[in-house]
Amino acid sequence: MLVRGLFGLLFRLRVEGRPPASGGYVLAANHSSFLDPLILGSSLRRRVIYLMTETVWRSAASGWFYHWTRSIPLSARGGNREALRAARKVLKQGRVVCIFPEGGISRDGKLMLGSPGAVSLVLNEGMAIVPVGIVGADDAMPVSGGFRLRRITIRYGKPISPEEIAALGSDRKTRLREATRLVMQRIAELVGQEAREDVLEAARQAEQAHGA
Numbered sequence: 001m002l003v004r005g006l007f008g009l010l011f012r013l014r015v016e017g018r019p020p021a022s023g024g025y026v027l028a029a030n031h032s033s034f035l036d037p038l039i040l041g042s043s044l045r046r047r048v049i050y051l052m053t054e055t056v057w058r059s060a061a062s063g064w065f066y067h068w069t070r071s072i073p074l075s076a077r078g079g080n081r082e083a084l085r086a087a088r089k090v091l092k093q094g095r096v097v098c099i100f101p102e103g104g105i106s107r108d109g110k111l112m113l114g115s116p117g118a119v120s121l122v123l124n125e126g127m128a129i130v131p132v133g134i135v136g137a138d139d140a141m142p143v144s145g146g147f148r149l150r151r152i153t154i155r156y157g158k159p160i161s162p163e164e165i166a167a168l169g170s171d172r173k174t175r176l177r178e179a180t181r182l183v184m185q186r187i188a189e190l191v192g193q194e195a196r197e198d199v200l201e202a203a204r205q206a207e208q209a210h211g212a
Contacts, residue, residue, distance in 0.1 A: 004042035008211065010149055011046055015043045017156035019130045024091035025131045028118040030184050030191055032109045033101035033136035035152075039137060040098060041069075043154045049090050049101045051117070072097075074117075087121055097121065102182060107166065109138035113196045114184040116130065116176040118166065128159035131183055133190025155190040 007013040017026065027048065029040055041048045050071040057066045057073035066073075073085055074080050087097050099121070101114040118129055136152040160182065168178040181197045188195040 003038060004159060006161040007042055008154070010036065011039075013043070013153065016153060019044070019096075019132075019156050020128070021129065021158065022094065023047075023127075024094045025096060025127050026095060026118050026121050027098040027132050028101050028129050029098065030105065030106070030108040030111055030134055030186065030187050031078075031102050031104065031134035032056050032134070032143045033143065034105070034138045035141045036100070036134055037098070037153055039134060040132065040154060044096070046096050048098045049094050051087055051089070051097065051152070053104075056101045066094060083208065088125060090125055091125060101180065101187075105138070105143050106138070108144050111188055111191070111193050111196050113200075114180045116180045118183055119176050119179040122162065122174065123165065123179075126162050128161050129161045129165075129179075129183055131157040131186035131190060132197075133157070133187055135191050157186050 004013065018026065022063075027040065029036065037048075037050055043090050047147055050066075050069065051074055052071050054073040054075050057063060057071060059066070072090075074083050090097050099118045101116075101118045102112040103115045103117070104112070106112050122129055129196065133155040134152070135155065136150050139148065140150040140152055141147055154176040160179075164182070165175060165179045168182065169175040181195070188198075
């Protein structure tokens with residue numbers, strides 16, 4: 001409440017839409033500023049457990065904060081079975097887990113390709129993914145540095161149900177790929193951009209047509 005009040009004054013924080021008020025689910029949001037976790041967490045009345053890169057989690061300056069918020073570190077080297085197991089345990093307790101499916105912070109505010117992490121958390125778990133669009137954070141605190149008083153808006157989209165994900169393919173690999181694309185498309189709609197997956201697909205089809 002304190003952080004939300006402060007952000008309300010500094011950034012005229014606006015929240016559009018609401019995620020489910022109870023039960024476990026995954027928040028999947030775009031990531032273009034170091035402010036994103038704080039902003040997103042302050043927009044909910046529920047505690048959010050974040051999945052984040054191990055390098056940042058071990059930061060000498062802010063690592064204490066991530067430990068205090070019980071964030072779950074992910075190794076850049078892969079092999080994160082224990083981390084995913086911990087996240088699924090949190091979900092089964094009826095709590096909220098957040099992941100930034102781009103896997104890093106966008107340098108220009110544009111969406112990057114999504115990775116299947118968010119989907120792999122809920123695949124076969126019977127839980128939903130809630131897409132989230134964060135607009136304006138990259139202008140308020142860009143990765144390049146600086147701090148400006150700009151409006152920030154959080155937009156919660158319609159939850160993607162387990163049934164929607166199950167219908168995307170008969171095998172796990174296909175479901176992961178198509179569901180990841182769907183998540184990024186929903187996020188793109190919320191931030192007023194085009195999903196990078198769609199941009200690349202359009203370019204591929206254009207190249208094939210030109211070659212033909």
